[in-house]
Amino acid sequence: MQLRVQSLSHYYGPLEILSDINFTIGEGEIVCVIGPSGCGKSTLLRMLGGLEQPTSGQILEVGRPPEGSLNPLTYVFQDFALLPWRTVHGNISLVLEGHGLDKADIDARIADVLERTRLSDFVNAIPKQLSGGMKQRVAIARALAVDPAVLLMDEPLSALDSQTRELLMADLIGLWTRERFAACYITHNLNEAVRLGHHVVVLSRRPGKIREIVQIDIPLEDRDMSDPKMAKLQQDLWNMMREEALDADRELTT
Amino acid sequence: MSATDFDSTTSSAGQADTETRPVPFRGGGFKPIDIRFVGLGVFVVLIAFWEWGSRSGFISSLVLPAPSEAFEAFMDLARSGDLGRHLAASLRRLVIGFVCGTTLGLIVGMLIGLNSIARAGLAPLVSAIFPIPKIALLPLFIIWFGIGEGSKVATILFGSFFPTVIATYSGIDGVDRTLIRMGQSFGLGRMAIIRKIVFPATLPAILSGMRISASISIILLVAAEMIGAEYGIGAYVLLAGNLMSTDQLIAGVAMLSILGLIVNFLISRAEKYLLSWRS
Ligand SMILES: Nc1ncnc2c1ncn2[C@@H]1O[C@H](COP(=O)(O)OP(=O)(O)OP(=O)(O)O)[C@@H](O)[C@H]1O
Ligand SMILES: [Mg+2]
16 A cells, blocks of 8 residues: 655644645655654644644545555654553553454464564563663554554654664664565654655755655665765755754744 | 862862862652651550640640540440441441542543533533532532432532542543544544543542542531431531530541541552552
8 A cells, every 4th residue: 555645735724834745655665754843744744644634635545455454554653652551462452452353363463563573571561661762662563563554653763862762773674674564754863764764755844845855775774874875865865954954943933 | 270180189188179078969858758657656646645635634624535535435336336327327428429429520520521512511510519618508408309318418429529520521631642642543433542541541630539529528428417317427426516525526526537547548549559550
């Protein structure tokens, strides 16, 4: 299944937030979205998953979601959004209940997904016992448990310290090489964008327009930051962002 | 000052500006820690002092009977067999009134918290009726529900209903919206979100509301039992007051305060058990 954004614009009251956005998230492809603060990235992501309706334009699912997908468009939130009163097991079973699966099936899915994210030892932990990185791993496991067609991630690593971020980054790349999920990945971090993205969508400051879509052809598993090609890519993105960020910084946010 | 002054503290020891001292501690506090038995100790010391004061004549028995006299009055009550009847009558009213009031309060609070029309219609009404002392309405309740059990249970019911409503809907207002959005994003239905996300997240507020409504219920219980009740701790206290038998009065009041302590203890246990996930 692909996800296509078609001439999408959005207003909050008189304020134009997003203007004429067009791009497609292909099957098994990670699209990173970068842009200055307040340009509407989170808003765009909320619309991609149907949590909010755009003022005009539309978002189309192209093709059928994979067989057995319980929730084709699935979020991973910046602040994890785990229920503090449920264990790791309970947090994952939350999103599996109500689909008519029997208990054995749910338990099997949870065991499988915890295995894939190397969390099996933490089944019965509750969120307050887990570090930030662990919580986000659980949130990623929860997202994978419903067999999503497209993962929607809003700065999933930005609440974490840089070492943990590095570890999770490696986990994500490893996961992708095994599972080839499609994703829309919003970030402020250009390094994350060039390491994870097959395409990087660069948005201008508010109202967010597409400034450029950069394609990166190097396979994810071969990307190495010591490669001058990668460094150049990141530099190019930074040059693009720099001026937008400077201007955005000077504007009042309303 | 030369740059070497930074690493020459030992050589210049003794000079006033280079003496060393630990950074004074000024953190800590503002965090209640569980200290056991201190509360109990305060009770024991106070009662012992009181007993000593009464025996030594420092506190006149006309002003305040000794704790031992109050205890004797309590034993008399127990021996006469009336204790059970008083307690049973009071507890029945309290439990029925409190359980019904809290249940209805939960339902209405949930409605107000989750439904904008219900909020617009009912929230002002609740705010208008909440501050009325329900004791002032007791005569009305007697006319409506009869002088018997009806009016007494109704007073307690109303008394515990309003605080529960307010605690519940303000609790719902405080639920982390990202959790609700998470539920929606995984396709959970409205009922599932309410049952599995909103309600557990509101539980802390509900339980602390219960603490308040339980105390209000005990106050109202006594007030209600002071009119037209044959049995009940309130009736016992009232009779003792009319007869000026202060030892019985103290015994009755002590029973109430123990009842309050027990209720508080039960709620604390419930909090420990149900809210252990809080960090
Ligand atoms: N519900 C809302 N009502 C009104 N304005 C909103 C609402 N949500 C967001 N905005 C405004 O829309 C703009 C875009 O917000 P959004 O959160 O999408 O930006 P963002 O690109 O994700 O920013 P950041 O990088 O800081 O996360 C901001 O100026 C914000 O103030
Ligand atoms: Mg954002």
